[in-house]
Amino acid sequence: MATGFLTDTTVCIGCKACEVACKQWNQIPADGYELTGDSYDNTKQLSGTTWRHVAFIENPKKQRKLTGDVDLLALAEDVHQTLPGGAELDGLGRWTFMSDVCKHCVEAACQQACPTGAIIRNEFDNVYIQPDVCNGCGYCVPACPYGVITQVPEDGRVFKCTLCYDRQRDGLEPACAKACPTNSIMFGDVEELKQVAAERVATLHAKGYENAYIYGTPEIGGTGGINGDHSKFILMDEPETYNLPAHPFLPQAKVKGGFVASAVAATVLGAVVALAFRD
């Protein structure tokens, strides 16, 4: 059975319990103590030492794409005009929180780039870096289309979410999912989560949130040869809003073109050289 995550951003309250639970369980060091000024986000991004990261997206009213049922919308617009500070009807989307994590791709670019075989698919079909095999070459870092993996400078090796492999082995759910107070992070059988995600999106559509969708399918978010992600998200806005690529792809998707271009270039150059040395 393949296991994975479903992260529903529409019920995330931005408490960061997942970040803390992840770091505590996996004993990952803090990344430093600096105020970024970027809303309430001070850990910036996923990295070798941040395996769950909660993004805070402040969506100022003026640029905001309003959602919700029509009556509320009209009323909300009126309210906006009369109040500089802004009352909100249906605050969803005004300040969005999104707990990002490794996508555990079906076709994982990091695994394919790894020359030592350190990155494997384990018995839960999760993409797993074996720390005792990784030699720190770093090839996986640019290979990941989502920017999930980085090297840890003091260590040299790369690290990322293990989907709490050790906890799964003991029949426990990953620490982040366990700590999440609102069930924004769900863990389980990928096939079951697919079903849950589809139902949730249908519910959101029925409630008037027509822009809700699943990110991480072969069609959206898991594109370009990735063939979908075992770690999916329910989003309400364009992927870029959450710092996610709209059209990720496996690096080798461009390799063929590169080879052809090189071959063409070589042929042309060869021809030019041949011409130059003619007679």
Next chain:
Amino acid sequence: MPGLGITYGRGGATTSLMDLQNADCILIEGSNMAEAHPVGFRHPMIAKEKGATLIHVDPRFTRTSAMCDIYAPIRPGTDIVFLGGMINYVLENEKYFEEYVKSYTNAATLITEEYEDVDTTGLFSGWDDEKQAYDMESWAYEGMPIDYASVGGSQGRMFGDSGGGQGQRGVHEGERPSDETLQHPRTVFQILKRHFARYTPEMVERICGTPREAFLKVAETICENSGRDKTTAFCYAVGWTQHSKGVQIIRSAAILQLLLGNMGRPGGGIMALRGHATIQGSTDIATLYNILPGYLPMPDVIKDHDTWQSYVESETADTGWWNNFPKYITSLFKAWYGDDFDPENGDEIFDHFPRLSGDHSYYPTIMEMKDGGVKGCFVFGQNFAVGGPHARLARDALRNLDWLVVLDAFEVETATAWKLDGVDPKENGSEVFYIPMALIAEKEGSFTQTQRMLQWHDKAVEPPDDARSDAWFVFHLGRRLKELYKDSEEPRDALIKAVTWDYPVEGERNEPDIESVIKEVSGYTVADRKPVGGFADLKDDGSTACGGWIYSGVYADGVNQSRRRKPHREQDNVAAEWGWAWPANRRILYNRASADPDGKPWSERKKLVWWDEEQEKWVGHDIPDFQATKPPSYRPGENASGVDALPGDGPFILQADGKGWLFAPVGLKDGPLPIHYEALESPVPNLMYSQQYDPAVRTFDRPDNPYNRPMDPKYPYVVTTYRLTEHHTSGAMSRWIPWLSELQPELFVEISPDLAAEKGVNNAGWVTVETSRGKIHCKALVTDRIPVYDFEGKKLHTIGIPYHFGPNGLVKGDIVNDLMPVSLEANVAMHEAKAFTANLEKGRV
């Protein structure tokens, strides 16, 4: 919490977090629940999924607002106008639950002819300008007034934070004058109508800055979701408490919930979200100076408390619950003094028992400390060098002690005040002992959380090195003191010699057995030391002992009931077998009101507790908060006393009349009804009344505690302080943890883009915030989540600052509470952290 205590009888949350799932609508105001109570917020989120509407009314757009269906901004300190506006909306549009209001509230009761409606001065009748206090006589019920002493205090004394119940002097003599048609001009109902008539949507918009459409949307939504078939719950926290009129803000909400008929019913009630882990427990079993465990009154020199007999007699009410006082106080003394206490000769112990001799509440004590009147201090689990208002004054006070013992897991600022603020430690006479303490997983015990529920936690690991549990320290200190005084012949040492201090110890480190403490608190029969079943078993003859009557039953059947962990999958939604809630494991208080006066559920959808004709008792999903076999038709006879004097349709059993109090005829020092005043420090005038701020607020005229005068142009902005999810209150349990510190590593002030532009401040740039008490430097977080309010055509800026930082720990920052003055709300001596004035300038000046 006398806002709730006066209105309903008990000063505690009336519902449970779980029950919020049953609400059709939840109003969150005075609370940033998603950030400050993220785990509890799970339940509103589940309610939302089930179709409930969530509303957030707050000065800032927070993580809570982001989850709500409606967000309405409100200028800090104007909640009474907003809530009063809703009361007016409900009354004007006849949206109240008529049958409920008529039967279960004092709407029909007549008030004396001496009561005069508030005019434009903003003062109630009975104001004494010389004493700067009210004479409450004109607020009384006509004919049969309720005695102030039995409501929990005298004029000179503060009412306990979580206030007890009420009683009535004099035997029940027929019916109180009332008008069931609610038409008599002196009925509470008509007084209420006249009082709140001025709180119009226009007034709400002018004063609160809330757009009228948003206010009306909130009012409509709440009314649509209240009544026979639907219920609305309110959640509040210190955003309502920490104001110069905090009790009256909570009173406004309490009145509104009575009018809407939401009390005592599933999905209704008022969820008072407490500010710390087990802060509820610390008032229950009682760290406050003026109450004994279970909200029993502390003996007092100016009351008739000279002898045991006069103390017991004067505190026993003739009608209502407090008729039981002798049983509770006798059992308490029996638990504390064992064989040495004999109620027949109570004075042998009681003569030596301390009496209240003045105001020894927190802030006056700090000031006395600074002035040299307090010599030594133990500090457990507190960091008031950072966490209390006017923290600079508190640090100066700490430096003036002879000795200070700080017991904490981390070296908090309270322990290092002697070397902070650039003072020369050599000039500092105090001797400081820092004792390392165990953290939660390193000790066992119970937490009483926000809904009065006790939950037990076990010890997972031994504390490191020399660290011990707080209980270890207190137990062994007591043991050594007893040893020291065991041969003393001095009468003054009698209590130390008598006190029972025989808790068994366990393990290599001689940690006291904490279960034996909760067993004593729960109570037992003296002869065989068998646990009692509950407070109904307690006696006034010395045959029972009980360390805190409201917790009685938590060790019933010899089982630690607070340790129960039956999962929700295996029981119904009331979850009666998870932990244990006081009183008597009732989860929803006043649940008799979930049935109509005849004892039938108001509706099938909202049924909880009802009268079963066949069994002749109250039955249902929750434990009835009522006398189990008193039929709905019961009416007290002549000379009935105790709870027997209350009728079968009076759900508020701790009230002397069994009714919810829309109008408080006695008990609150700043008026029988809520009324809008500006904060003590406000940049704008009171548009409703000539009285600018709450006349009964206590201020301190000291050079080290100046106030920013109302409308002082030097301090044009309103500060509201708050907490972040990522940190613990004063930072004492988070600033030393890397994983938490990296999430919010620096102090910041949230300001609007408008103010930032006005001041030329960049995002993440330095600013200085200053008041007449002090100034701080911090970085600006510029966001349009901070509304700019329009006040009479002028812009009014609010700035929000979290107060977690201090000079110690992994992440450091200036102490925000240095900005705040000490002022005390009239009823509970609460400071005003949620609305005071300051100036803000660019850069570090």
